[in-house]
Amino acid sequence: MTSVFRLFPDLHAAPAAPRDNAEALRARVRAFVAEERARGTITLGRQSWTTYDRAFSERCAARGFVAMTWPKEYGGHERTAFERYVVCEELLAAGAPLGSHWIADRQSGPQIMRNGSEKVKREILPRIAAGQCTFGIGMSEPDSGSDLSSIRTRAVRVDGGYRVDGRKVWTTNAQHADYLIVLCRTEPQTEDRYAGLSQLVVPMNAEGVSVRSLINLAGEHELNEVVFDGNFVPEDHLLGQGGDGWRLVTEELAFERSGPDRFLSTFGIFSIMAQAAGAEPDRHAALEIGRLVSRLSAVRQMSLAINGRLGRGEHVGGMATIMKDLGTALEQEIPDAARRLMDVRPSEDGNEWEGALASAILNAPCFSLRGGTREILKGIIARELGLR
């Protein structure tokens, strides 16, 4: 534990007092959620940040809940990282369908803001901010997931840009995406396996890009294989300097691994379980729920500490990795606790609650795979702590 606190000195700090503007914002999000529940867009059992609903994202954006921290000149609202956190945790906890803008708002937009050409920034960022642009993450390949530096997708310099050939896999919502940020090899491989990689912003409507669907364990179409067959990408769609892709990917992963989306995937189930246990739960229920609540609050505190650092532009290193490992373990355990505590039989053909529990059970295994597997995270943490 001492070692973990060495990595998280902010956890020793006194908890921040509630900030009035953030609490007012929280009330606005809750009112929006209530409206959307009445409209039927927010229902129990949906996978919040992967469920695609463009119209919902546009309404979110119209309320100012997308691109919250970005400069106004790119369509943003210049709010604080903490305010964004408040909005995200409320929407995720409610199970809102954020899939159309989530990846763009969480990592692709910020990546373009930091490393994109001015033309690409002006073209794309205002559309993300309006909830009208979907991004996918083009990192994993059929033979390169954990060992990402071994990717084989190549981008070769041609007149005015790059020609891209290769295959990406497990690409969430690629079937809806307007763009993919693709990690590719732009320079020949040397002894340094992390050198010579780059990230390109690839329009999905370009000639030579095709998408094949992959159906997951729950029978849903979230994942895809994407093939690039000699498609052209303009040179101003390169992010950062050519060959600097590994650094960019590492920075992006800190955003991907540390937010409330890494522990709230089954919060709807938890919430029903706690309500069912009531104000005077029996000893068994009190123990189960008490344990989960204490873990939830500890993980949230870690996530908030990282969010503060990212908001100040500071390096977070292995902290995001620890947070993701603890957070996904927690969200995976909630459906099991619900089964132990409640007299309910999960069933895809059952009522809303039975269906939600079935969906949570079928989706839970992927929580600790997407964004980096448990074994890989543990390896990074061990390195960070100087243990290997």
Ligand SMILES: Cc1cc2nc3c(=O)[nH]c(=O)nc-3n(C[C@H](O)[C@H](O)[C@H](O)COP(=O)(O)OP(=O)(O)OC[C@H]3O[C@@H](n4cnc5c(N)ncnc54)[C@H](O)[C@@H]3O)c2cc1C
């Ligand atoms: C629901 C879901 C959504 C996803 N969305 C995206 C997306 O949008 N974009 C994207 O690019 N990718 C996405 N992924 C891919 C995800 O990042 C990879 O699945 C993950 O990184 C693991 O890679 P792999 O599947 O190739 O498994 P492998 O790397 O082949 O690993 C297989 C097993 O071996 C273990 N292992 C591998 N190497 C080591 C090692 N050195 N030490 C110990 N154990 C090891 C792993 O932990 C794992 O258990 C998604 C995955 C899922 C499940």
